[in-house]
Amino acid sequence: xxxxxxxxxxxxxxxxxxxxxxxxxxxxxxxxxxxxxxxxxxxxxxxxxxxxxxxxxxxxxxxxxxxxxxxxxxxxxxxxxxxxxxxxxxxxxxxxxxxxxxxxxxxxxxxxxxxxxxxxxxxxxxxxxxxxxxxxxxxxxxxxxxxxxxxxxxxxxxxxxxxxxxxxxxxxxxxxxxxxxxxxxxxxxxxxxxxxxxxxxxxxxxxxxxxxxxxxxxxxxxxxxxxxxxxxxxxxxxxxxxxxxxxxxxxxxxxxxxxx
Amino acid sequence: xxxxxxxxxxxxxxxxxxxxxxxxxxxxxxxxxxxxxxxxxxxxxxxxxxxxxxxxxxxxxxxxxxxxxxxxxxxxxxxxxxxxxxxxxxxxxxxxxxxxxxxxxxxxxxxxxxxxxxxxxxxxxxxxxxxxxxxxxxxxxxxxxxxxxxxxxxxxxxxxxxxxxxxxxxxxxxxxxxxxxxxxxxxxxxxxxxxxxxxxxxxxxxxxxxxxxxxxxxxxxxxxxxxxxxxxxxxxxxxx
Ligand SMILES: Nc1ncnc2c1ncn2[C@@H]1O[C@H](COP(=O)(O)OP(=O)(O)OP(=O)(O)O)[C@@H](O)[C@H]1O
Ligand SMILES: [Mg+2]
Numbered sequence: 001x002x003x004x005x006x007x008x009x010x011x012x013x014x015x016x017x018x019x020x021x022x023x024x025x026x027x028x029x030x031x032x033x034x035x036x037x038x039x040x041x042x043x044x045x046x047x048x049x050x051x052x053x054x055x056x057x058x059x060x061x062x063x064x065x066x067x068x069x070x071x072x073x074x075x076x077x078x079x080x081x082x083x084x085x086x087x088x089x090x091x092x093x094x095x096x097x098x099x100x101x102x103x104x105x106x107x108x109x110x111x112x113x114x115x116x117x118x119x120x121x122x123x124x125x126x127x128x129x130x131x132x133x134x135x136x137x138x139x140x141x142x143x144x145x146x147x148x149x150x151x152x153x154x155x156x157x158x159x160x161x162x163x164x165x166x167x168x169x170x171x172x173x174x175x176x177x178x179x180x181x182x183x184x185x186x187x188x189x190x191x192x193x194x195x196x197x198x199x200x201x202x203x204x205x206x207x208x209x210x211x212x213x214x215x216x217x218x219x220x221x222x223x224x225x226x227x228x229x230x231x232x233x234x235x236x237x238x239x240x241x242x243x244x245x246x247x248x249x250x251x252x253x254x255x256x257x258x259x260x
Numbered sequence: 261x262x263x264x265x266x267x268x269x270x271x272x273x274x275x276x277x278x279x280x281x282x283x284x285x286x287x288x289x290x291x292x293x294x295x296x297x298x299x300x301x302x303x304x305x306x307x308x309x310x311x312x313x314x315x316x317x318x319x320x321x322x323x324x325x326x327x328x329x330x331x332x333x334x335x336x337x338x339x340x341x342x343x344x345x346x347x348x349x350x351x352x353x354x355x356x357x358x359x360x361x362x363x364x365x366x367x368x369x370x371x372x373x374x375x376x377x378x379x380x381x382x383x384x385x386x387x388x389x390x391x392x393x394x395x396x397x398x399x400x401x402x403x404x405x406x407x408x409x410x411x412x413x414x415x416x417x418x419x420x421x422x423x424x425x426x427x428x429x430x431x432x433x434x435x436x437x438x439x440x441x442x443x444x445x446x447x448x449x450x451x452x453x454x455x456x457x458x459x460x461x462x463x464x465x466x467x468x469x470x471x472x473x474x475x476x477x478x479x480x481x482x483x484x485x486x487x488x489x490x491x492x493x494x495x496x497x498x499x500x
Contacts, residue, residue, distance in 0.1 A: 167333070
């Protein structure tokens, strides 16, 4: 039941101008639609899928932000040490952070999910949580690089001004550097969040119960792929659009200190 | 007040400061001049350890601040620094810029710091800008704010690194006026500048730096009237 099938039906309808053919086309359309969304209350399956998708996104986001901030702070603090005062422990932690970022960014997300689901946590039945954990660990590496970029891009004069006033490194970070870096990286963070939301679809390969898994279960029952998949695509699109709108509001609020 | 002995700084194998010895007494207004790249900024930044000296020692009020065990935040609280590019915090209002450090270092409560900020702003005639953001100010206004922000910490010594070099000419005067007033109140100051008029009028001692060394120093009148070193004469002939 692919697009070509619907197209052939539709072409037949347009060519024949026979109301009976048109009626048949509409009938097929409505039956498929009914089977995909309404029969046996299937819309509830999508709804549960969306709920899981959002929940997985939220969990992965929390893990990703915590990991990302930790890694970014370690790496930036390491790079900003005063020469001659190198801290060995910080050097070791920094090395671990670099290995983490390199591995995560150097391997495909799909492979990471398969390894986590089928090798590391192969005995776990909680596929959704394994998926969320994987996404969080993956996202952490990207968030770390985004944050680090934001911290590095800030005028070093800001750090110097804070330090020259007698504020310590972490106070200067907290009050001066991080708020400005946050504003600068908000668009990239928003982007990362959108990627994360869409990448949750991949955890269905290890059995995570999210939206695409629901759609695939329904395809297996109705033997029609078009409506469930296009329906899922529309749902993702709407979620992303809502989020982009919220992000725009936040960015406008943060820009208030730029007004002249 | 500040005693510099054998101060040396290299970036990689580029020697920027070459065994500098200096003593700065309380109340002095030391003006540092010299060609670009001669190490003036580096010298100033070593004084509050924004740059870590490669070797040599700096003693501030009897405490060796180059000692790795010295509390450099405590030392910096006693030295204000004003930068060429102001370095105001763009994410905060002017009032917050001024009160942040005194409050966070527990020098003052928020209420005391707010009062101090109001007094300082009145002093530079910028009271009405307390709730503005730095982006809304002119360069001259920003630099006056940067000066009072440093003063809010009640420093014993003020360091200025070319405070007027990034300003439009018509704004230089208002900033120099604030610095002159500060000098008249007896503040100890080290000023890197290209404003020879200021050096002559406000300075008590002029240092000429070249190639990482202090080639010549004197009280301003004698310095400008009778420079001795050929490099100094050449430099002055270009800038005066
Ligand atoms: N962080 C740094 N890393 C490497 N080299 C540096 C650094 N800071 C300064 N230098 C070099 O040290 C030398 C002295 O620099 P400095 O900024 O002290 O000169 P300056 O006298 O202040 O010059 P200007 O009048 O242009 O401000 C220059 O050659 C500069 O390139
Ligand atoms: Mg300089």
